Amino acid sequence: MYAVSGMRTFIKTLPARLGCHSSGTAHNPVVRHLRVIGGLAECPGCGLYQHVPELQPGQLATCPRCGQHLQRRRRTAPLAAPLAFCISSAAFYLAALASSLMTLNVYGRERTVDLLTGPMELMHEGWGEAGLLVGAVTIMAPAVAIGLMFAILYAGTRPTLPNWAPGILIWYEKLRPWSMVEVYILGIFVAYTKLTDMAHVDVGPAVYLIGGLMLTMAVSDSTLDTERIWKHRPVDSLTRMDDGAVVEIAHVHVDDVGMPPVERLVACPSCGLVGEMEHPVSNLRCVGACPRCGHSVWRRAPESLTRTTAYLIAAVVFYIPANLYPVMTFMRMGGGSGHTIIEGALELWSDGMIPLSLLVFFASITVPMLKIASLATMVIMTWRGSRRGLAQRTRLFRVVDMVGRWSMIDVFMISILVAVVRFNAMATVTANAGMVAFAAVVVLTLFAAWSFDPRIMWDAAGMNGRLVDGLPRAVLKMHDTDTDTAQGPSRPAQTSAAAPRPAANMEPNQA
Numbered sequence: 001m002y003a004v005s006g007m008r009t010f011i012k013t014l015p016a017r018l019g020c021h022s023s024g025t026a027h028n029p030v031v032r033h034l035r036v037i038g039g040l041a042e043c044p045g046c047g048l049y050q051h052v053p054e055l056q057p058g059q060l061a062t063c064p065r066c067g068q069h070l071q072r073r074r075r076t077a078p079l080a081a082p083l084a085f086c087i088s089s090a091a092f093y094l095a096a097l098a099s100s101l102m103t104l105n106v107y108g109r110e111r112t113v114d115l116l117t118g119p120m121e122l123m124h125e126g127w128g129e130a131g132l133l134v135g136a137v138t139i140m141a142p143a144v145a146i147g148l149m150f151a152i153l154y155a156g157t158r159p160t161l162p163n164w165a166p167g168i169l170i171w172y173e174k175l176r177p178w179s180m181v182e183v184y185i186l187g188i189f190v191a192y193t194k195l196t197d198m199a200h201v202d203v204g205p206a207v208y209l210i211g212g213l214m215l216t217m218a219v220s221d222s223t224l225d226t227e228r229i230w231k232h233r234p235v236d237s238l239t240r241m242d243d244g245a246v247v248e249i250a251h252v253h254v255d256d257v258g259m260p261p262v263e264r265l266v267a268c269p270s271c272g273l274v275g276e277m278e279h280p281v282s283n284l285r286c287v288g289a290c291p292r293c294g295h296s297v298w299r300r301a302p303e304s305l306t307r308t309t310a311y312l313i314a315a316v317v318f319y320i321p322a323n324l325y326p327v328m329t330f331m332r333m334g335g336g337s338g339h340t341i342i343e344g345a346l347e348l349w350s351d352g353m354i355p356l357s358l359l360v361f362f363a364s365i366t367v368p369m370l371k372i373a374s375l376a377t378m379v380i381m382t383w384r385g386s387r388r389g390l391a392q393r394t395r396l397f398r399v400v401d402m403v404g405r406w407s408m409i410d411v412f413m414i415s416i417l418v419a420v421v422r423f424n425a426m427a428t429v430t431a432n433a434g435m436v437a438f439a440a441v442v443v444l445t446l447f448a449a450w451s452f453d454p455r456i457m458w459d460a461a462g463m464n465g466r467l468v469d470g471l472p473r474a475v476l477k478m479h480d481t482d483t484d485t486a487q488g489p490s491r492p493a494q495t496s497a498a499a500p501r502p503a504a505n506m507e508p509n510q511a
Helices: 080-097 117-124 128-156 165-178 181-195 205-223 226-230 304-324 341-350 354-383 390-420 433-451 455-460 473-480
Strands: 034-038 040-042 049-051 059-062 069-072 102-106 109-113 200-203 238-240 246-253 265-267 274-276 328-332 335-339 427-431 494-497
Touching: 040 265, 040 274, 080 128, 080 205, 102 181, 102 390, 109 390, 117 128, 117 390, 128 165, 128 181, 128 205, 128 226, 128 390, 128 433, 165 226, 181 200, 181 205, 181 341, 181 354, 181 390, 304 341, 304 354, 304 433, 328 390, 335 341, 341 354, 354 390, 354 433, 354 455, 390 427, 390 433, 390 455
Parallel strands: 034 246
Antiparallel strands: 034 274, 040 049, 059 069, 059 494, 102 109, 102 200, 238 246, 265 274, 328 335, 328 427
């Protein structure tokens, strides 16, 4: 992924503030020789180290083993294009905050709401956790994402990336998925269809502004090339180890030295810098702090299987009451009853809104269930060291990670209905405990997906070299007796031209 044209370094530091320990024991000996391997990149989907050449505008590099996108060069201006859409996003966001979202007229009585009304009403009814969640992902997270994007683009214009810029890039990567503007648009649409049966509804300008915000933020992310920005960040060539020794870093290119043993390679999960250690890298210990971005470097996500399993168990516990208990109560003229998620989908079906009913059923019922089942299957097959369908499982993980946020449709819909339908005895919508349980399911499954490292599936199958630790003893013993499945030499990444004008395929050199 990185065709390094100049000197690149990989520094191993073990600061106490990152919780990294090096005692000089047999399990984690003091490293006396470090070198960076230029021209290598690790696939975040399967852990394959491969050589990616310099891409031309319009070209895309993909992993030949699992199909993961590694790097893309857009034909648009690397900074001017995302900046233009980021400015548009800020304008749409500020205008949406100052505009009305929806106006409901029930027998001459009107109520107008905005983006802030829904979270405030949920907190007023005693569902503070749900109100804070809705406010965080629809109001705070978009604002933070836009602000961080401005900071990243400003840093990208500097000849050398400022010291504060790596932290901004890391936080943007972590916080951007929490901005759920696109899901909120669908929640507005579902709420609107439910309200049209009971009263006259006027859609406010905020709906159209949020739609514009969704598009501009997506295009801003798509046109941003973080790899070009990282190349502006210098790295020192010396480092001080935890025992006080100053270590000089060697700089080599994979074309000159060949492919090192895979178990001694480690890549920064944030900026992608690849380094070779003198000894096999443990999966259970922090390697140190990346000198280019400051991110703590682990060979694999720490305690991936354990954390994923814990989140899945908690999600299953909440999934049962989320579907059994009503998520909201609709009172009209003194009468009414609670509605579960399934009842809400059936109501849309009976009203003739079949596509919308299927959308709600898929996003609120099917997606959480399939997410839990898919991740549980991945965890179990990893513990067993199974080699069946590795590429398919990796693609499935990407789908699970992508669609998980869309389950928030029902939560957003309820927050809108609670805000707009407040007419005392005439018509009132209140939230119920089922909504809080369902929101917990969505959040827990998101954490489960983000905790799972798909590379360990390939590790457990023996496809990424000799295992050191981090998996059951039976799996480690199996690979100690079967070393023929090691990764071996790196492969060239597959490169292709992006639409609309195809370009010739590029064949990088074998490492």
